[in-house]
Amino acid sequence: MGKDSIVVGLEIGTSKICAVVGETRGDGTIRILGVGHAPSRGVRKGEIVDFETAGKCIREALVDAEEKSDVMIGSVYLGVTGGHIESFNNRGAINIPEDRDEICEEDFEDVQTSAREVSIPSQNMFVHSILQHYFIDGQDGVLNPIGMLGRRLEADFHIIHGVANRIKNSIRCVKEVGPEVLDVVYAPLATAQVVLDQNQKSLGALVIDMGGGTTDYIVYVDGAVQQSGSLPIGGDHMTNDISLGLRIPMAKAEKLKVEEGSVLLGESHPGEMIVLKDETGFAGKEVEREMLNTILHCRARETFELLKRQLDAEGHLPYLGAGIMLTGGCSLLKGIDQLAEEIFGAPAHLTHAHAVSGLTSAFENPQFSTAIGLIKYAEAMQPERPKSLLTRVLRKFSFLWMWMF
Amino acid sequence: MIPIDRNRPTAVQQDVRIKIVGLGGAGSNTLDRIMLDAPPGAEFVAINTDMQALTGSVAAEKVQLGRATTRGLGAGGDPEVGYAAAEEALDEIRAAIGGAQMVFLCVGLGGGTGSGAARIVVAQAREQGALVIVFATLPFTFEGRRRMAQAEEALAAVRRDADVVICFENDKMGDAVAPLAGIQDAFTTADQTISQSVRAIAALVQRRGVMHLGFDELATALRCPGEAAPRCLFGFGEADGDNRANDALARALKSPLMDKGRMLDDARNVLVNVAGGPGMTLNEVQILMESLNRHIGDETRILFGAAVDPRMGLRMSVTILSALEAQVPVAMTPRPAPRVVAPAPAPVERKPEWEIEEPAMPTVEYVDSDDAMTEPEPMPLPAEPEPVRVAASAANPVAKPKRAETKQEQMQFEPVARGRFEKSEPTIVDGQNLDVPTFMRRNVKVK
Known part of the structure; x- marks a missing residue:
């Protein structure tokens, strides 16, 4: 054990980059030692579009994580996502x-x-x-x-x-900052490791990770992954919609979405207005609450409907005994679980990382599910490693092989 | 109310008979290139003074000019000689291009045969009632002022008579090729571009589109105020795959005469024709036009056409055609009220046979719809535009611009806001761009 049991999960998200330092224990539990995060720039829809800027943000997040956990980060497990997967x-x-x-x-x-x-x-x-x-x-x-x-x-x-080049680009971006990339993990797969327990996997469950740039999903039936995918639509789109629809700057739109937004229609009083405060704190523009909710509702409904269409194609939806798990930053939107229930016709729950100990604030936040999941994934991979040195080298090689082709 | 003849043959479509003529040395070279992938149903005629070059040509029909004047040699760079040689072979020229409804003349201006004989060929073709489209190549600047002057003079003469003139400047075509490319490559690229435009225009005229573009639109797109020779903008792109709409457009904008779409901003009229297999969706067209609109100024009139052709399969192609006023007006011999390009009603005045037939055909039609062709069932949609079409071809000068106007309204492709995703790769599902706010796409009223 010892040094080997420290694992770092790095997720390069569209809205934030987060690095979680965790300690895996022999009994299969993990303990979070520290979480570092930095607002993300240079990432669109889950993919790096500006190498240099994204690199800076990754460094920020890693340094933050190092400070908080008091661990030198030498290698990471990298979560990847994007519409191309x-x-x-x-x-x-x-x-x-x-x-x-x-x-x-x-x-x-x-x-x-x-x-x-x-x-x-x-x-x-x-x-x-x-x-x-x-x-x-x-x-x-x-x-x-x-x-x-x-x-x-x-x-x-x-x-x-x-797409190989896009995945390699993410790896490269991290390597240029410093740490080695031990493995790339498809983000929803990592997420599922911490939001679902073995029982839920066997019953059948759908995990929807609603991130800033992408909405990722994964379906477990009979304990095995049956379907997974990513829609390149996320919270960024919602903010963008608000910004365009209500004609307010992106920063204000983001704030409005987080603080006031709901995806349910007809919940507000007719004519109810939200007053936007300007920089000096004085009352500025007024926005009708129903308008805001309509914009969010349209986008969320469309996202779910697109998802449902993909899920219907495989026909696993009726077998989700454990229902739908919503996680990711966007799952914090009011009413999102009700909307998901309405569209998918299955019970939906808001969830976050389970089966971990340590920083409660970290794992109870659905925004960190994927990064924590990366640690769990790494932990799950470890006992699989054969004991002899030679086969371990071979196994390492096969990890490499995974992203060489 | 206009009675609809239910039994009328809805689409007895006769292919327009096209003859592609290569005149002079440059013209023959281009012709050989076009023949490599010829538009269906086109016939080829090579006309030259130089017997040796003529023998080398692969065209089916060949006309030798000036048996007495040049005795099988070239015109020696003298347009006078070229003109005399063509005069001599007048009957042969007439016989060779006879029976065509459209004549595409490919000619390199500046030399003897091309510059001298071009106007005779054009005049002969028009006399026979054909529409004439000239693809003229202007010489490189380094070929000397004299040659350029000859070319310009010939171009002016051709412009007076031809219905449409598309002008390719060798200098500009040279820009498209890497500076280190071999001279052979440079000329091949030039010929390729011309060949592509010939094919694209032939397809444009022959294919009956869902939204049809006719000869008049073609003429409008290439019409340009001012006396100077307008600069022709031509782009053609074809692609398949998920993102074919964007790929095709990107390729079209990469065409050598397109200047990456930068020049489109200043164009007055832009002709855009989109063609695809039966699987082409309206949304794909919308996406394509949306991104094209970013290159086009607000004042520009878009002449839009769409055609469905089963031969296209999964591919989708886009043709962009426009003309720009030349930035530096070239001094030319002043002519009283010159016709820069024949105005749109030109085909109507002369009423060639096939042009009159046209009103019998509905304007809204799928090329491939066999059912629609055989079924006598009244189709309300195709019947609708008919009276408009009749009015338009009844040489009513008012009707023309009006028709263009209404078309304009229908095709309002407002550039839809994508906000912060403006520059990123669009996410397209079912032809819808998901980066555009959902409420906008679904027309949900906000405010």
Whole structure:
């Protein structure tokens, strides 16, 4: 344990960049040591558009985290997102060689490779291939095939891929600031690690992470990832809509959204006005509350509807036993859970990171779910690491491999 | 009320017969290039004084000029010789271009044959009742003042007679090529651009669009006040894939004669034709026009056309055509009230056969809709524009601008605000730009 157990999760978001320093313990729990964050600039819709500015903000966030946690940050787990990331399910299958009938570890690697033998656009690379189920000789429900007898091993994988250059750009941006990037993790996958417990994953759950630039989602059914994706629409769009609709500057629009905004219609008294204070604190422009809410409602409804369409295509919605979990900065908007319930027809809950200890203020804030999730993800990956040094090197290599292709 | 003949053949569409003529050395070269991917149904005629060059041409029909005057040699850079040679072969020229409803003349001005014979070919073609579009190439400045003067003189003469003149300046085309590119590349690029525009315009005239652009719009787009030779802006782009609307536009704006769209700001009339397969959505067109509008000034009139052509498949193409007043007016021989480009009603005055047929066809129609062609079912929409069309072609000078006006109103592509996402890559789902506030797209009243 010791030094190895300190993990840093870095999320480059559209509205803020946050770095969370956590300590993973042997028993699977994690403790948050410190959270550093900085307002984000140079990022649009979850993707870096201005290298230099984004680099400065990353540095700010990392320095902040170092100060608060008193830890030198040497390496990070990086969360990536963006509208370019896509996913699909695919089954890999291999025949066990004639000379043996026991399934061994390398067969697992082979089946994963076979599942990846699908055509993704040439500029894309694989980010994750997450195991869903094994089948041995057509029999399903196998949890761990290693050591079992069989002729044919099949496995379903959820494969997530994205545009290689955009992902590499994020990695590069972080590396230029200093720390090594141990792994890239698709943001909603990380989020799900802390907002869902094993029970909820088995029951079936939808996690919607409503961030500043993107709305990411991930669906768990029967304990396995079934669907994931990102819509490049987020809180930024809401602020932008308010700014354009009510003709007020972005900063004021953002403040108005956070302090007064609601996505429910007909909740305010007719003609109820909100007075915007100007810099000197005097009453300035007046805005009708219903107008503000209409703008937010339109955008939120559209986002949910687009999401629902993607979810309907796969048909997992009726199997969400644990309902919908809303997290991310935008989930703080008033009434967002009611709107989600109305559109998806399933109970929606506001949630934040669970199963962690340490800074309560950090994990109870839904804005930090993804960054904390990165730590949990890293923790989950650790026991999987084989003990021998050689295979560990190989495993490291395979992480590299993940983003080389 | 105008009775609608339900049994009328809605779309007995005859392809416009097009002849593409390459005149002189430069013209023949361009012609060979065009033939590499020829517009469907076009016929090719090569006309030259130089027997050797003529033999080398791949055109089906060939006309040798000046059997007696030049005896198979070139015109030696003298337009007088070129003119005399063409006079001599008048009958042959007439025979070669006869029967065409449209003649596209590709000519390099400045030399002997091109400068001398161009006006004769144009005059002959018009005499036969064809519409004439001239694709003229002006020489490089380094070729000398004399040559430039000859070219300008010839251009002025051609302008008087031709219906539309599209002018390519070699100097400008040279800018498009990297300075280190071989001379061969430079000329190939130039020929390619001309070939592309020939094809684009042929397609424009032949394809019946959902929103059709005709010859009159073409003439309007290229009309320019002032005596100086207008600078032609031409852009053509084609793309497929999810973002095809934006890609096609980006490619069109990259065309050598487009100057990245910067010049479009000053243009008075801009012709934009969008073509795509049956899968093309209105929203895609909207997106395309939205981004194009950013390059176009508020005062500019947009002549918009859209065509659906099953041959396009998943591709989408955009053609942008406009003319600009030349910034430095070139001194030219003063002529009493010269016609810069033939005005729009020109085709109507002469009423070539195929032009009269046109009113019989509804203006709103899918090229591919077989059902619509065979079904005698009355279609209220296609029937509607008919009276307008009749009025327009009845040489009513008032009706013309009016029609353009109403079209303008229909096609108001207001640049929709994207606020802080203005510069970022648009997010397009189902052809809707999600960066534009939802309430604006859904027309929810705010305030």
